[in-house]
Amino acid sequence: xxxAARIALPTHVDVAIIGGGTAxxxxxxxxxxxxxxxxxxxxxLCGGGASGQNYGGVRQQGRCPEELPxxxxxxxxxxxxxxxxxxxxGFRASGHIKLARTEAEFASLEDWRKMAASHGxxxxxxxxxxxxxxxxxxxxxxxxxxxxxxxxxxxxxLVGPLFARAAERAGADLREHCPVAKLEREGAAxxxxxxxGRAVVADAVLNTAGAWGATIAAQIGxxxxxxxxxxxxxxxxPLAPMLTANFxxxxxxxxxxxTPRGNVVFGxxxxxxxxxxxxxxxxxPVTAGAAAKMLALVPGLENASVIxxxxxxxxxxPDDRPxxxxxxxxxxxIHAFGFSGHGFQLGPAAGAVLSExxxxxxxxxxxxxxxxxRFVPPVQSNDKRTG
Numbered sequence: 001x002x003x004a005a006r007i008a009l010p011t012h013v014d015v016a017i018i019g020g021g022t023a024x025x026x027x028x029x030x031x032x033x034x035x036x037x038x039x040x041x042x043x044x045l046c047g048g049g050a051s052g053q054n055y056g057g058v059r060q061q062g063r064c065p066e067e068l069p070x071x072x073x074x075x076x077x078x079x080x081x082x083x084x085x086x087x088x089x090g091f092r093a094s095g096h097i098k099l100a101r102t103e104a105e106f107a108s109l110e111d112w113r114k115m116a117a118s119h120g121x122x123x124x125x126x127x128x129x130x131x132x133x134x135x136x137x138x139x140x141x142x143x144x145x146x147x148x149x150x151x152x153x154x155x156x157x158l159v160g161p162l163f164a165r166a167a168e169r170a171g172a173d174l175r176e177h178c179p180v181a182k183l184e185r186e187g188a189a190x191x192x193x194x195x196x197g198r199a200v201v202a203d204a205v206l207n208t209a210g211a212w213g214a215t216i217a218a219q220i221g222x223x224x225x226x227x228x229x230x231x232x233x234x235x236x237x238p239l240a241p242m243l244t245a246n247f248x249x250x251x252x253x254x255x256x257x258x259t260p261r262g263n264v265v266f267g268x269x270x271x272x273x274x275x276x277x278x279x280x281x282x283x284x285p286v287t288a289g290a291a292a293k294m295l296a297l298v299p300g301l302e303n304a305s306v307i308x309x310x311x312x313x314x315x316x317x318p319d320d321r322p323x324x325x326x327x328x329x330x331x332x333x334i335h336a337f338g339f340s341g342h343g344f345q346l347g348p349a350a351g352a353v354l355s356e357x358x359x360x361x362x363x364x365x366x367x368x369x370x371x372x373x374r375f376v377p378p379v380q381s382n383d384k385r386t387g
Contacts, residue, residue, distance in 0.1 A: 142297065
């Protein structure tokens with residue numbers, strides 16, 4: 001990346017992006033490919049925040065209806081990552097199985113399957129006996145599940161940085177270790193002031209600042225109740241191949257998969273996060289609780305050694321859906337934050353949609369249910385003209 005302290009900032013750009021997660025870096029890539037002058041500011045390292053410190057699930061299953069159009073578009077892009085960024089990022093379409101531990105949960109899977117089918121997503125239900133026939137390592141707590149064959153998992157440590165490198169190759173100006181101190185209007189444009197005193201003017205701004213998205217929005221006069229969350233995750237030593245799919249459960253309190261190298265990655269519960277200091281860490285009791293739930297589902301892991309645990313800082317919204325779309329009050333500002341712990345799969349498509357909104361003011365991907373207007377009403381125009 002560019003040595004931000006030594007290379008002068010441009011004075012004026014077409015688009016400034018605040019936040020270097022996958023969504024921001026994907027937007028930078030698509031905008032640069034379209035010939036836009038783009039600068040991206042990341043307070044630490046691109047792909048080093050929630051985009052790179054997550055579980056790595058690539059799933060459509062289990063999403064709310066409002067997220068499905070963006071998720072569908074993202075899933076198509078995951079197949080094309082070698083073409084888009086030059087690497088597959090460890091993506092494997094292993095399928096995703098959502099497990100039910102009660103009969104009521106199994107019934108809820110059928111309800112979700114019907115909803116997904118109405119959107120064109122094929123998901124099949126699996127009874128407890130059939131599930132254990134196919135996956136004999138599962139314990140007796142499992143009462144059934146649902147299977148989405150097109151879902152899978154990837155390596156989160158690769159995705160954001162590879163989108164960042166691809167964006168740079170396309171001509172985007174990516175600035176790491178460049179926290180933004182202030183965002184304000186300057187005429188019809190925006191002035192982005194950095195913590196080191198430098199500033200740049202941009203015609204449009206993308207707010208992809210993750211857990212700090214509401215902070216950036218507040219500087220321009222919009223209030224969002226974005227809480228901080230820190231998923232607690234664990235990885236074991238490499239083990240013989242066993243888990244053939246990416247697994248989750250109803251309720252979302254445990255999820256697990258096995259990497260091609262053999263490590264079992266699982267998560268559950270919340271670690272500690274300090275948004276003000278940008279610090280987070282896993283918690284021992286939470287890790288132990290997740291391990292107990294893991295063993296109830298896969299008893300054969302009882303002798304596996306844990307080699308690392310970690311957490312990340314993510315922003316979450318009251319309804320657990322991202323704030324995604326044009327600002328209701330400030331023309332030229334577009335938000336994409338508060339992905340509530342399930343933005344990893346969406347990231348590539350989020351950037352593509354953001355670029356379309358900048359370039360044309362519209363997108364064919366239905367993001368209406370994610371609009372910021374559900375929290376901040378649009379400014380009412382005094383213009384009485386009808387066209």
